[in-house]
Amino acid sequence: MHNWNDPGGKGSACQADKDRKDATRIAGQLNIPIHIRDFSQNYWDDVFRHFLDEYAAGRTPNPDVLCNREIKFKTFLQAAIDLGAGCIATGHYARIRKHQGHYQLLRGCDPDKDQSYFLHTLGQQQLAQACFPIGDLRKPQVRELARQAGFATYDKKDSTGVCFIGERDFRKFLAHYLPAQPGFILDTQGHPLGEHPGALYFTLGQRQGLGLGGVQGAHQAPWYVVGKNVTHNTLTVAQGDAGHWLDALRLLTSQPSWVAEKPPGKSFLCTAKTRYRQPDQSCQVQVLDDHCEVIFEQAQRAPTPGQAVVFYAEELCLGGATIEATDAAFGGLEAST
Incomplete structure (x- = not known):
């Protein structure tokens, strides 16, 4: 499935092309047909708009959770059913168990890769029409099975971060869609310490990008964002442990x-x-x-x-x-x- 059209022509688009070529090649090795569907408009309407709305409201959304609910286990699932499939199999590290007539979602057996956190919005209908073939395996076992099968992707780098951002600077990416104005950085007593490029670009606990290294009278411990107010466009920061x-x-x-x-x-x-x-x-x-x-x-x-x-x-x-x-x-x- 194709979920993202990159307006800048950079970042995630290149990786999507590689993923599509990999999938086509493996389908050829398995002698099975490959169907490519464009869900980019669905993704924009049902995931990305929400992502932007949340940041504009001063919150920090998780697009992976919404993508699973709205795209993979809704739009994509329906497309697969329309093609005659009885269920979909995905590469999530999680497990499904039927118990006393109901479906349960279990953690994946690999604690380092368990993805049940991102699947928690799935309900009975979605779980009844899904399977997670690698949920009982650890990542090294999956790579070894892929190597034995002759798949060139057996040593492919793990994907990390938000898929539609790719390797780009997150703040610059967000500023393209949500331009913001500079505002004050305040200490916990409300005294101004400096300026930021836009409160909505920061999240709680963040320490990078504040530019407060030379605050007069402050010791050298790092500063952390402990509060933000997008209405007044202010960040509140504390120094040291900040716990x-x-x-x-x-x-x-x-x-x-x-x-x-x-x-x-x-x-x-x-x-x-x-x-x-x-x-x-x-x-x-x-x-x-x-x-x-x-x-x-x-x-x-x-x-x-x-x-x-x-x-x-x-x-x-x-x-x-x-x-x-x-x-x-x-x-x-x-x-x-």
Whole structure:
């Protein structure tokens, strides 16, 4: 599937061409037909516009989660069914199990590659029409099987980062679509320290690109973004560990989705991740109509509005939700007592 038309003709377009050639070559080796479908308009409408809207609102979205929900397991799935397929097989490191008439989403067996975090919005219908053939394998095993099969891609470099940005500078890419004005960088007392190129280009916990190395009277420890206000176009920063300003015990979330299509209960204990590859964190989830409150046993570093918090019961992915606010110092909720 072709998901992105690169207006600049650089960055991800070159990689997409290579991927298409690789897929065509392997289809030839397997003596199976290849069908190429252009979903770039769907991606623009259903993923990229949301990505821009979230950044414009001062949030930090996760386009991979939305791409799985809206493109791979919706638009692409329907296209495959229209071609006569009974299901789709993807290269995600995750597993599907049918238990007592219901489908469950499980972590991939390779803990370094598990992608269940990005698949937490899938429901029963999508899981019934999907399979993850490499979910029981580790990445070195997958590469070895590809080598034995004679696939030239067996040692292909892993893909990282946001697919439509490629190797480009993220801020320059975002500025092409969301031009911003310079604004003030403030300390935690509200005193100006310098200027930034646009608050929406920064995310919580970020330390690069602030340009505050020579602040008079400050020691040499790094500065971190601990708050941002896109309405007033300001960044708030703290120096040193900054954990006091970034740590949060409580999250308020929206748009909860459940793999079983209902939560385990109105209140339940589980573990959760607020970012990909984070170790599991023990928490309690309170389900409140169309949103959830998540209370962690230990403070979490810089949980960020717009990102996903994903819930687990051991190897089982229960679902997840979008972070709206936290009880961090500038997180929008009153601090925990």
